[in-house]
Structure formats: C-alpha cells, structure tokens
Amino acid sequence: MLSLLPQAAIVVPRLHPRTRGALRAIMAEKLETSASVASSSVSFPILVNGCTGKTGSAVAEAAVSAGLQLVPISFSSTGIPGRTVRVSSTDIRIHGPSEREHVLSSVIDEFPNVVVVDYTVPEAVNANAELYCKLGVPFVMGTTGGDRQMLYKTVQDANVYAVISPQMGKQVVAFLAAMEIMAEQFPGAFSGYKLEVMESHQASKLDISGTAKVVVSCFQKLGVSFDLKQIKQIRDPKKQLEMVGVPEEHLGGHAFHLYHLTSPDETVSFEFQHNICGRSMYAEGTIDAAIFLYKKIHAKADKRIYNTIDVLREGSMQ
Structure with missing residues (x-):
C-alpha cells in the first residue's frame, strides 16, 4: 500500500573527495584500534x-x-x-x-x-x-x-x-548448529528421502570431511537412511575444476559440500550447499x-x- 502522506525531504550534503578520503582514513584507524584493543x-x-x-x-x-x-x-x-x-x-x-x-x-x-x-x-x-x-x-x-x-x-x-570440533569456520558452525536443532526438534521429518552427498577438498586431505559426517548424522536423525561410505569424496584437481567449479587458485585449499535430498516419488528436492575457498x-x-x-x-x-x-x-x- 502506497502512503499518500507528504514525505519530509532529506538532504545529504555532498562531501569533497578529499574530505571523504580523510573520513575513511579516520574510520579505518578507529576500526584498527578497536580490533587491536579487542585482541x-x-x-x-x-x-x-x-x-x-x-x-x-x-x-x-x-x-x-x-x-x-x-x-x-x-x-x-x-x-x-x-x-x-x-x-x-x-x-x-x-x-x-x-x-x-x-x-x-x-x-x-x-x-x-x-x-x-x-x-x-x-x-x-x-x-x-x-x-x-x-x-x-x-x-x-x-x-x-x-x-x-x-x-x-x-x-x-x-x-x-x-x-x-571437526569445523572451526563460524558460519559453517552456525549451519551445523541449525542442523542439530532441526534433527532434535523434528526427528523423522525427511523419512524416506534419498540423500546424496558430495564433498571436495584439496588432494592432501586424507579422510572424509568431519563436517560432512556431522551433517549426515543429522539427516540420519531426520529419518534418512545413509551410510558414510556413500559420500562422494572428490580429491582429483581436474574433477574439482570441471565438475565442482573450484577456482584454480584454491585447488590447494578449499571445502565444497553439497547435500541433495529427493522425496520417494521424486517430486520434491532440497539442497544444502557451502563452498569455502582458502583457510x-x-x-x-x-x-x-x-x-x-x-x-x-x-x-x-x-x-x-x-x-x-x-x-x-x-x-x-x-
């Protein structure tokens, strides 16, 4: 609904480029000082x-x-x-x-x-x-x-x-926490669904991703039948470039995960994905x-x- 009431005009003064630059420098210094104090x-x-x-x-x-x-x-x-x-x-x-x-x-x-x-x-x-x-x-x-x-x-x-913890990245940690909450509060919500898991890491990573294990355990609580052996581990740089879409400069350090759920009649699907470049x-x-x-x-x-x-x-x- 559109408002027919008169709107107060807000005038934003235009700053000279040098003034804007000086303000940015001051703000950057304040942020740096705050970070230094915090650490x-x-x-x-x-x-x-x-x-x-x-x-x-x-x-x-x-x-x-x-x-x-x-x-x-x-x-x-x-x-x-x-x-x-x-x-x-x-x-x-x-x-x-x-x-x-x-x-x-x-x-x-x-x-x-x-x-x-x-x-x-x-x-x-x-x-x-x-x-x-x-x-x-x-x-x-x-x-x-x-x-x-x-x-x-x-x-x-x-x-x-x-x-x-198998995961130290805070955004991924928040995602895992949300998965845990969903698994605890809605057990069996995905009963009968088929799960496919793909995780791509640098070739030097020898084991299955700990993060993937935690996510899979949550889906199991949600009613999905899945074995860790079914996880598709991709460690081949060529496949990572062509199939997964990992930037070439991050082949030596990345974590790309995809969790795909499909309903029994294949009319509904869900995807959970997170792609991390670097360390x-x-x-x-x-x-x-x-x-x-x-x-x-x-x-x-x-x-x-x-x-x-x-x-x-x-x-x-x-």
Whole structure:
C-alpha cells in the first residue's frame, strides 16, 4: 500500500573527495584500534602442532595477528625433525613423534599457561590427545579423523579442558548448529528421502570431511537412511575444476559440500550447499576457540569439553 502522506525531504550534503578520503582514513584507524584493543584484551602462549601443514601455518599466523605469544616449537609427523619454519617473525623448530613428551613437558615448564592447538594428521589424533591429557595441558583439536569416541573418553577421564570440533569456520558452525536443532526438534521429518552427498577438498586431505559426517548424522536423525561410505569424496584437481567449479587458485585449499535430498516419488528436492575457498575462516575460528578456552580455564568453569557451537553461542567467534 502506497502512503499518500507528504514525505519530509532529506538532504545529504555532498562531501569533497578529499574530505571523504580523510573520513575513511579516520574510520579505518578507529576500526584498527578497536580490533587491536579487542585482541590485546587477552594474551597467552599458544603452541600450534602441525605448522608444516598449510592449515597449521595459517593458524599460527592468525595467532600472531591476534596478539598471542607463539611458542617457537611444533610437532609434526610429516615434517623433517630439526628443521624450522618461519611464521611472521618467529622461527618454529619442528620435532618428530619420538620427541613429543619430553619437548611438551619442557614447554609446559616454561609456559605454564600454554594452550595447544592440534592440526596434525588423523592417525595422530588419539596419541596426541593422550599426551596432552597425560601432561594436563588444555588443547583445541582441529584435526579431523581418529577414533572420536576414544578421544572424548580420554579427555573426560583426564578432566582436561579442550575444544574438540571437526569445523572451526563460524558460519559453517552456525549451519551445523541449525542442523542439530532441526534433527532434535523434528526427528523423522525427511523419512524416506534419498540423500546424496558430495564433498571436495584439496588432494592432501586424507579422510572424509568431519563436517560432512556431522551433517549426515543429522539427516540420519531426520529419518534418512545413509551410510558414510556413500559420500562422494572428490580429491582429483581436474574433477574439482570441471565438475565442482573450484577456482584454480584454491585447488590447494578449499571445502565444497553439497547435500541433495529427493522425496520417494521424486517430486520434491532440497539442497544444502557451502563452498569455502582458502583457510582463513578456519584459522581465525581456531584462535577464537583457543581464546574462549583460555577464558574458561581462568574462570574455572565446571564444564571441561567444548565444541565450536559452544564458542559461537557465547559470541566468542569474532
């Protein structure tokens, strides 16, 4: 309905280009200052395991950008022990599996408030978690794979603070939270529907996407019959370019997921899709999770095991 009432005229003064430029500079400076204040409000040592990988390296860079103290040590099962990798202005020395316990004990002695972040390989998840729990060090497990039930039991038995999640990107975390809520409140809503799942990641990703596993579990609660073996994993760069539509510059780091549902009579279909290029989303979300965990430790929170939905729910993922 159109309003016939007279409208007050709003006159917006036109600013000289130089004035607009000056205002932009002032606003940018204010935003930069605000971000600096926010990041400097908490600072603690952080050890990133898996710095030889691209995600681990991105997390270490994000830690420095957030004003955290990057411990110049990292464990890796794929890197060459004894060599160093440079992150920002810090040289990080790489240690192999056989050195883990001795080196981590020394780190804890020197940095008693350290928080560990793990971005290693699926095969190392449980052994690394056992070590962190044995030494009582809080950690963020960003590595997917491993025996997840055993992982949670290990942490519960040790009563160690930890954030464990297959996904650190906040928008995807919100999507997963919405899926969980839908599965809990509307069980069986998609009974009889056929599900097809495609996930494309860089060729170096060895396991099925942890995010895809969570989404599939939600659809199973919603009544869909589906086995994880039915997930179409695409790791061939040529197929990723031609079939999936991944930009060439992001073949080495991306996450493209498609979940397609079809009704029994094929008259209704639903699609859920998310396409992520690069690793900055995960890196920044991981640092948000580490800061969240550090605050929980110092608040002496009763709850010990968290996921990134907990982090997002408290508004801690910026």
